[in-house]
Structures are given as C-alpha cells and as structure tokens.
Amino acid sequence: MKDTDRTITTDVAIIGAGTAGMAAYRAAQRHTDRVVLIESHVYGTTCARVGCMPSKLLIAAAEAAHAARHADRFGVKVPRIDIDGRAVMARVRSERDRFVGFVVDTVEQWPDAHRWLGHARFVGTNTLVVDGPAGPRHLQAGRIVIATGSRPAVPPAWRDALGDRLIVNDDVFSWNDLPRSVAVVGAGVVGLELAQALHRLGVRVRLFGRGSRIGPLTHPALQALAGEVFGSELPLTLGVNALHVRREGDAAVLRATLADGQVQEASFEFLLAATGRRPNVDQLGLAHTALPLDPQGVPVYDRRTGRIGDSAVFMAGDAADDRPLLHEAADEGRIAGDNAGRWPDVRIRPRRAPLAVVFSEPQMALVGATHAELRVAGIDFEIGDVSFADQGRSRVMGRNQGALQVYAERDSGRLLGAEMLGPAAEHLGHLLAWSVQRGDTVQQMLDSPFYHPVVEEGLRSALRDAQRKLQLPAAFPEVCLECAT
Template structure:
C-alpha cells in the first residue's frame, strides 16, 4: 500500500467526520463474517453496505436457484417415469412455483436479517461507499477515516455493452430472474456456465421453451475434453443448445413491445433468428472494486480488476492494512471461500492470527447443480499437463451402466480422476454424472487431507450405491499406476 506523506494523513484526519479502527465495506457473506470477527476485538467499527443486507447466495444465487431446480426436478420425475411403468403428466402452476421460491427465499433471508438487526445501529451505514484521493471513505454525508479496511463488495452480473438498451424489459439476469411472478412461455439463455446451465434446464423442466446459446462448444467451463463432450451428450437429451454460436444482433422485435429476438449464426455458417418472451443473460459476474476507488488505498489492479499482491488465505494486500475478500478479489468466487476469507480477515484485523489460519487454503472445487451434475475439484487436466515435473494417470469410470445409476434411471455420466504417479495421490478430478456433489466432497476431503489412493480404497463402499463408481475410478487409477511401474522396471516398449 502506498504510504501517504504525514501532512496528507493529518489533513485527511482533520477533514474526517468520523474516525474508526475498522471499516468493512460490503455486507454479504464475506463482509458479515469479517464484521462479526473484527467486532470481537474492535468496538469502533462500522460496516457500510449498498443494497440488500442479506447475501448474494440467499437473495439472487444459490438458494432461489436451488428452489427453482427442486420444483423442476419434481415436474421432470412426474413427466418421465414411463420406463418404470408409472404414467403421469405434471400440472405446473407457474405462479405457485415462483411464489414458493419467493416465500422460501424470504425465510432464509429472515435468519440473516435477524442477525444484522441485532448489530448496533451506529455501526451500520446504509449507502454507497467511495474512497477519495485522500483515502477517506465517502458515504452519504460522512467522511470516514479508517485505520484498517476490509473490502467485501462482492460482484454483479455482467451484461455486454448495449444489450440492456436493446432488450429493455425483456432482459433478465440472475439478479432479476427470481423476481418473476409467473413462468414465461419462452426464454433464451445466453451463457452455458453454471448459472446458465442450471436455470436453462430448470425452466425447461417447468415447461418453458428454452434455447441456450454459448459462444464456445463447452459447458460449465469444463477443461477435460472427454468430460465436456459427455456433458453435452447428456444435457442435449432434454436441452436445446446452440454451442459455438455467434450472436450478431438482438433486441425487441419491431412492431412489438415485449417480444425479444436474437439473430445468430451457427458454426456451420447457418444463420437464424430466435424469438421469445425474455432473454436471460448469464455471461458471468464481475467484481466492481475499480468503481470503489481502491487505488486511493494504494491497491493495484490487473487487467481483469483483480487486486495484485493478494494474500489468498486472508485477503490482505501486501503488508498494508487493506483486505479484499470474497467475490471482490475474484480469487475463487464461491460462497465457502468468501466465508473463510471474511472470517480470516476479521481475525487478522484483531491480530488473532491463530484463528485466522484455522482453515486450510481452499482448493478449487465447483459443483453445477444441473442434471446430471457437473463437478471439478483440485487441479484441472490442462494445468497438470502443462507441469513438466508431473507424471500422471487418468482413472476413469462411465456411469452409463453403473449398477445403482441404472436402477435409478440416471445413468449418463463420466468421471476422471487424475492420479500422481510419484505420490499415489489425487491431483484433481472432473465429472459429469449422478451424485457428483457427494463424490466431489469425498475427493476434496482426500486432496485436503493428503490421502493416497490406497487409503481411499481401504474405505468401505456400500453396495449398491452410486458411490461405488468412485471406487471403480480409483481402482482404475491404481491399476494404471501399477502398469506404469512395471513399464519403468522392465522398460518394455509395448507398455
């Protein structure tokens, strides 16, 4: 952090309307955790927030999306049970579907609001913060000088330039889609990341005519080509997807005030037009700390607005008194990571370094809650392949004929486990298939606790479960390692 001359600091202090030991900017998951921990050691602390005082997860993310998916899964099971000799047709009440999403979301949010309401009013500031050139925090009519600052301003949806003006009220994002009071008849989803896939499939299962567009022929950011291709095969059984498509124009159809259109071109060169009720733009989320003025705290940002010199365990910027945590630092924009970073930063602020490091550094771990689920944990295949010092094998299992998966009628999937020859340990894994969320957690535990393949296989796997597929993949890793060792010992060319 750039040091200001003493005279500048004195001038800034004299202009301040309030001086505090700690200021937390942003009251999402990371900010709330940071505030709670820092409040244990600092009484003169404020938390500044612009917008809702809950969290992205509860308000516009994890929870409302899973509520929608839960309804969609019920409808899908009712409509697709003929193979089991069960014949039914789901009667979908769109208004009731969305009402439950709203009601349960409010229920989850109420728990957080209750906690926030218990904080002293004098420590909460409702307003948009900006850091001025003197390093003072401008908010409402106050100028606040803080000795230590935690930035936890989260992220917001990214909308390509001009799209908002062209699409008008037909434009939806993950921040607005859950405000619907009824289901639309038709929808385009732009983006095949986690948000796009989950919502495209959920609305499809709820009877909405959905078309998904993506610029590249990849889904969920998958980097293992075999897993990506399998995911596409599984998902296209019920989703209409135009992967590798180019959007040339979009807007509201002339002569209408509520019909959206998208002019697109497929990778084959064929051009076409989609028309429908709304366009869900799911092109990712971006942090917005550049607008906050963090450079006036001496924070440098790279070309993607990510803070440089970031301690990924605590969010501290270099040796400064500034911490940037959660989605704001764009390190790993996931709730459990934001929670840990906020907790650590709040403890670091109070010099409670022992508690600041009670959690191990987060390993990459992501789950997409489409069906079949998609999971990535640890190092990706390209990362492993680019490391010249790593020798690896890929253990594989298909879920197409895996016992319990076939019994349940969810038998479409593939798991790859990347094993290190030198250590017999797991480097990472990628999967599309049933129960991927649970298999991912088991593998994350194994990687975090440095378990080797033998230790994993010494664990009981109950029969019949989908998790037996994990054992099959681990055995494949072990088998390929044994063959590799035999080749090294005998130097046979055909190994």
C-alpha cells in the same frame, strides 16, 4: 469509534455486508469493538437473495416435474403433468424470503453504531466517504476490508436494444409466473442450471454459447460427454461467433451467426443474460489509493492473508474475482477480517481444497486441481476413469449418465483432483475434496469401506482404474460385489 473534526475514526471498516463482509465483521470483532460494516443496498447475501438458494428452489420444482414426466420408466403411470407457474414461483419467492430473513435478522442484531447504510468510496488509502441517507460522512479507518461482491456483466448494447426484455438471474426470482419462452445466453454454470430448470418446467428455452463447452469441466472427453448428455434434452446453439439482438414489440429477437457460417434467428419473451459477473470495485474510487491493481482495475491481493500489497487494506469474496462460491467467500471474509482485526500481526491461513458443484442433472463436480490446471502445471499424473452408464445403483435409479475421472500423482499415488458428470456429484464431490485436503493416496481411499449397492461404488471403480495405471500393488485383494463396477 471516535468523531474528530467531523471525521469519524475506527479500527476496521468493512465495505459490503454479504457473505464475505459478514464473516469479516465477526472475525474482526474478536479483536476490537471499533468496527464499521457499510452496506450500500440491502442486507441479505447474493446467495440467499438471487443465487444459491432461489436457484435451487427453482431446480427442485423442475426435478419434481421431470420425475413425474418420466415415472413410466418404473412402471408408474402419471396421467397428467400440470405445472402451475404461479404456484412454482410463489414457493420460490416465499422460501427465498425466508432465507433472506434469517440473514437480515442476524445483521440487525448487531449494534446500530456498527451498521452504516450508504455507498463507500475511497478518498485516500485509509479514508472513506460514505454517502448515506443523512448525507456524506468521512471515515478514517486503521484497516479496511473490501467485500463488495459482484454483479452480472451484460453488454450495454443489449440493454439499449431490449429494455425490459433483457433480464439477468436476479430478475428470475422476482417473477410471479413462468414466462412462455426464454433465450439463455451463456453456457456456464448459471446459464445451464437455469436453462435446464426452466425447460423442465415447460418454458420454451434455447441455450446459446460462444464455444462448444457446457459447464466448467476441463477434460475434453468430459466436455464432449456433457455436450452429448445436455444436448439430448435441452435445445442448444453452440459455437456462436456473433450474436445480434433486437426488440420487436414485446419479443427479444436473437440472430446467431455460427462458426460454420450458418445463421439462426428466433424470438423469445425474454433474453436471460448469463454472460458472467464482474467485481463491484469500479465505483470505489480506487484511483485515490496507492493500492496495486490488475489490468481490470481489481486490487491484487494475497489469498492466504487477504492483504492487498503491503497496505492495511484487505480483500474478500466475489470482489476478489477468484473463486465466486459461498464457502470460499466465507473463508476469505474470515481470513481478511481476522487479519484486519489483529493488525499488524498478519497471519497466513491455509485454504481448503477447491470444491465446486453444478446443480444440473446430471450434476457436475470439480475437486482439487482440474485436468487443465494439472496440465498447465506440468505435473505427472494418471487418470482413473469410470462411466456411470452401467453403474449398478445409477441404473437402478434411472440416472445412469455421465462419467468420473480421478487424477493421481504418478510417483506417490496421491489424489490431486477429480472431475465428474453424473448422479450424486454433490455428495461424491465432498468425499473427494476431503481426501484431497488430507493428502490421501489412491490406496488409502480404496482401503476405506464402500457399501453395496451405492453410487460411491463408481468412485471405487475409478480408483481401481487409477491404481492399475499407476501399477501400485493393492494392500488387500479386491473382491467385486458388483460385476459392472
């Protein structure tokens, strides 16, 4: 870095020190030591602080409570289930802080001169002003990586009406104790995971959603099954046309008008808004650049290179509003940082097969192309189905809910994608994603070993169903060791 006429110059400036920003920093530094990493808040990624890790800690406690509550199905009598909310949240916060500490330690080992604290904004396509503790500093960067992440999107009117009775997922992991009741608005991944976990920990919960869909599954049959499965456990109000909120004392009151005209009203200690996220790009001063923007004001970039238009500015992570997942953010950061560092030798990098997991119970997984994406693309494909209701190992564990669909290209038999609601979806999802990325055919997957008795035999049943529908001959005769599969 060089200080010229009160403007500091550098080769690469990275805005945001989350998962994508950290990956971009490591990648850029392989090409140049003139790198600045700018963070406006605190170190520690969204995943570690308020996302993946603390939510799974809460879910782990909920699963323990649920297992104890239903142990009698195995002939195991648990006389009393006593949930200590303070102990639950103490473990969540303690382990969360441990994960955050690892991230902070990593960043703080990087050179002080590379780490700037302050809010960065563009005053030109390659010029930033960073408002930090010591006042504003001008930074002229040969290349810039935008990795500013995202934040919960909440209707401003709700904040005005409810004050501290309105919370987002970030707030949950700062609790010292479990609340008595929570209304969760938003039936997507975050809303479902938190609503089910809190419900299993003894909190009075109701999950509200605008449509009939719960979670990200796209096939109508799987969507209907998800509604049936989660509706049997979790209080739901779906098909909400209008939702009005007000505060009465220390309570949040929700009045929901449904599609059929029915009106429901209930009060809760908190309203947890899980109504989506928005990219953190609105405070960057992008109007002062020549960067191409979409109608929502988000830069238009090439996900294979990270490059925005024909500029020397790159994009990575949740700020890109593409696939808001940690492994995708890390890949995008690596691609953007590498290309920023090696500029002008910008290279196209392959992306991994899509993989998304929902840590509900039963879990969900989406792999490769979804049913909806294949339909929109007009691809000719066949569906292989299996239900887990009678799948052997699933029944043994008492987790025999859900179904799996695999999508295979009709002409070649190549696996294109899969959607699943069921046990061990986080693990089956990985097997399926690896097959999609390799370009495996249904036959090649069936030629692979399957142990007995395991949940993976359910996958084999779905593959066999796809093979029958594709009318492709089997390379080896199949012998079913488990009559239910």
